[in-house]
Amino acid sequence: MPTGxxxxxxxxxxxxxxxxxxxxxxxxxxxxxxxGIIEITARGxxxxxxxxxxxxxxxxxxxxDAGIVPASGVMVEVxxxxxxxxxxxxxxxxxxxxxxxxxxxxxxxxxxAPKLAVIVDGGGRANLGAVTADVRLTAIDRERxxxxxxxxxxxxxxxxxxxxxxxxxxxxxxxxxxAAIGPAxxxxxxxxxxxxxxxxxxxxxxxxxxxxxxxxxxEQLGVPPSSAADPSNLGHDNWVLGxxxxxxxxxxxxxxxxxxxxxxxxxxxxxxxRGHGLILTGLHYGQLLRAEAxxxxxxxxxxxxxxxxxxxxxxxxxxxxSAHFDTRAAADLAAGKAPAILDGSITLHLSGCxxxxxxPAATALTLAGAPSGYGLVVNGAASGQPALYIATxxxxxxxxxxxxxxxxxxxxxxxVSDCLGRLGPARLVAALTLDGQ
Ligand code: SF4
Numbered sequence: 001m002p003t004g005x006x007x008x009x010x011x012x013x014x015x016x017x018x019x020x021x022x023x024x025x026x027x028x029x030x031x032x033x034x035x036g037i038i039e040i041t042a043r044g045x046x047x048x049x050x051x052x053x054x055x056x057x058x059x060x061x062x063x064x065d066a067g068i069v070p071a072s073g074v075m076v077e078v079x080x081x082x083x084x085x086x087x088x089x090x091x092x093x094x095x096x097x098x099x100x101x102x103x104x105x106x107x108x109x110x111x112x113a114p115k116l117a118v119i120v121d122g123g124g125r126a127n128l129g130a131v132t133a134d135v136r137l138t139a140i141d142r143e144r145x146x147x148x149x150x151x152x153x154x155x156x157x158x159x160x161x162x163x164x165x166x167x168x169x170x171x172x173x174x175x176x177x178x179a180a181i182g183p184a185x186x187x188x189x190x191x192x193x194x195x196x197x198x199x200x201x202x203x204x205x206x207x208x209x210x211x212x213x214x215x216x217x218x219e220q221l222g223v224p225p226s227s228a229a230d231p232s233n234l235g236h237d238n239w240v241l242g243x244x245x246x247x248x249x250x251x252x253x254x255x256x257x258x259x260x261x262x263x264x265x266x267x268x269x270x271x272x273x274r275g276h277g278l279i280l281t282g283l284h285y286g287q288l289l290r291a292e293a294x295x296x297x298x299x300x301x302x303x304x305x306x307x308x309x310x311x312x313x314x315x316x317x318x319x320x321x322s323a324h325f326d327t328r329a330a331a332d333l334a335a336g337k338a339p340a341i342l343d344g345s346i347t348l349h350l351s352g353c354x355x356x357x358x359x360p361a362a363t364a365l366t367l368a369g370a371p372s373g374y375g376l377v378v379n380g381a382a383s384g385q386p387a388l389y390i391a392t393x394x395x396x397x398x399x400x401x402x403x404x405x406x407x408x409x410x411x412x413x414x415x416v417s418d419c420l421g422r423l424g425p426a427r428l429v430a431a432l433t434l435d436g437q
Pocket of ligand 1: 004005188285314315316320321322324350351353355356357358
């Protein structure tokens with residue numbers, strides 16, 4: 001699809017898995033045909049940007065030559081650890097495969113919205129309870145699944161409890177009802193009466209907590225996280241290491257360096273996961289420590305509380321001809337000089353130009369590249385009217401002043417978002433306006 005920095009390719013595999021060789025092929029293809037940066041989306045899909053019409057076909061061929069089978073048809077998602085998570089009730093992959101097959105067999109009579117998503121969730125450590133979907137099947141024990149439409153586990157409308165053997169067929173019935181509304185219909189559009197006519201509504205009252213959280217750092221499957229350092233567990237190879245791509249993107253060279261390092265440790269399985277991350281699986285404790293050291297060395301993040309995770313940025317001058325600044329360098333500068341503003345309550349958006357590819361929606365603070373510096377947009381998108389222009393050489397001092405303003409003005413219990421909202425754009429602009437401007 002076209003974006004501000006050329007064409008973008010997005011793809012995923014049905015079971016979230018890639019071998020090391022396949023991920024290396026993706027990185028090499030990103031370098032050869034795109035802008036040399038690999039992204040993993042919030043839903044765990046791979047993205048390569050900066051393609052040109054002439055490089056799309058070679059990219060596709062490189063992906064296929066690596067033995068990667070991109071998911072096609074209706075999107076049916078399973079948790080990243082499907083099939084290997086002892087905390088899950090069931091392995092949801094066979095049900096997901098059945099749904100794909102049933103939908104493909106019904107394609108002539110089933111026109112579904114392109115972004116319609118089905119989740120089949122067996123539960124466990126990487127469950128998808130907090131991820132929205134049009135239709136969701138969630139295991140509540142080893143035999144039964146909750147069928148629901150529209151939303152997360154918390155917000156979706158329960159439809160019925162179904163035996164897992166009949167679950168795929170039940171999803172197909174809901175998809176048929178959605179398709180009957182129209183080709184753009186989504187799960188939320190289906191009337192309750194329609195569903196009541198298809199299923200026994202008295203069995204739909206089970207509430208399933210949305211307990212999902214990203215897997216970052218060390219975890220041992222089948223053992224509560226609090227027991228993770230138990231010496232008796234250290235020899236088992238059921239440890240996983242969750243990594244987040246720095247700023248949601250990895251340079252191809254960094255990815256290849258990481259893959260080379262973990263390959264030498266004997267690790268072979270990678271799972272793409274929601275939250276812009278990937279999981280290395282099947283590790284014993286010794287491999288885990290060395291893999292984490294390699295990940296850190298090549299810039300990957302392993303902590304849930306990484307402050308830089310609150311910065312969104314595009315390729316910048318590293319990968320886009322329209323960019324006016326090096327977004328990665330600016331992000332590192334912001335993390336170093338203004339950590340006080342990265343408390344998780346706001347997103348700092350660094351956009352190489354006003355197109356805002358990395359974060360089309362508004363954020364509390366955006367720095368959009370301009371010919372001689374940065375436009376600061378407050379509570380807006382990168383294309384919004386800047387409240388202030390910051391000269392190229394003044395970014396560091398502006399960030400220091402911003403952090404100082406927030407640190408000095410923040411009241412007890414206030415978040416940065418609360419504080420900036422209370423101060424308002426005028427105070428912000430006054431604090432950042434440098435002498436002589
Ligand atoms: S500089 Fe950034 S926002 Fe502008 S077109 Fe390039 S990638 Fe998109």
